[in-house]
Amino acid sequence: MIIAVAVQRTLGSFRLHVAFAAPAGITALFGPSGSGKTLTLRSVAGLLRPDRGHVALGQRVLYDSASSLDLPTRDRRIGYVFQHYALFPHLSAAANIAYGLHDASSTDRSLRVKELLEMVGLAGFAERHPHELSGGQQQRVALARALAPRPALVLLDEPFAAIDSFVRDHLREQLRAIHVRTEVPMILVTHDIADVRRLADTVVLYGHGVALEVGPTADVLSRREVQIPAYPG
């Protein structure tokens, strides 16, 4: 499946004008803060309406300005892990994960929640509320919640930015393992080159509102190695 994204959007003086196509796998949108990576993610999820463009997952068109097609977010089947996770504070971890399983029977729902809690290594934390979980645990609940309705694509906005550096590597490995197991394509936004190296099959290099380069991670990095600065957090 090819993920095709072409969006244009003007917000004040900022102009987003990106186009890229990525194969299934993990794609990293890599670039400095304010280069339009999150805006791109929001356009793919349908949380931001572009001025014009086209978004498709394989044959399934989600947005197309030329034919006035704009699928509402709830029908896109795209999981989203928000930068600060946006876990519902009044619901337990299990209820957060179950939130997108409203159409399932209660038996199926609880089985699926159990399966996901085990997948992210939080089997004993079902009844904890978000404020009783560490940052890394919250991130994994958010990932489990996004995966629960079996989305066609998962978007992750700076998934490791709020995580202590000594658990970051472990969480990267876990994300990679979950990706291999679920085979869900993922697009993650990051300004940390380590995320790109450890996780991404494809990288989209962002400049100010544009995609400078797209390609397999190894190729892009070897061509660009000298020029890529270590973007400050």
Added chain:
Amino acid sequence: MDLAPLALSLRVAAVATALGIAVGVPLAWLLARKSFPGRDVISVLVVLPMVLPPTVLGYGLLVLLGRQGPVDPAIQALFGEGLVFTPAAAIVAAFVAATPFLIRAAQGGFEQLDIAYEEAARTLGRREFAIFLTVTAPLAWRGIAAGIALCFARAIGEFGATLMLAGNIPGRTQTASIAIYDAVQAGRLEQATSMALALGIVAGAVLFLLARVGRGARW
């Protein structure tokens, strides 16, 4: 002590608050979340009853809903009688005077809520109304509960607009606040005192209960 005015005040305030919730909570959400034509005009209209003297409010309602008013034929057709000097008029007056307080507080509650929660719910395939019930309202509950308490408090103390629109008919439209005024005017100070104390105690008890419910957030 004649308890009829107190009972009427409670009934009027309860119904006006229920109407206030039905109209005010959705309106507060719209004002907090959506931009639409006429939004600024509605914002002003919402605040206006809070700043106008209640007599002006009551007079405005009288002109609009009274015998010669443009809405009177519709009221007559629907209910078979005019609105003015009926218990329903007391409810209308209390509703118009009190609902703005609910709207302002609930709107504040919605505005403080990070929209990422609602966006997350959307990405999980839920419909807007379900999201409102399961995410927005529980998370903005403190603001909504504060609004309900303010609305009830304002409604149970309503005086000026009620007097203009519903009048002072003992046993029919005479609310507690009007009965107190009436008693003082007539020099029945003992009656005024007991009624004032009773109104204070009842209103205080209801507000106390509402505050407890408002604090009942589960996280």
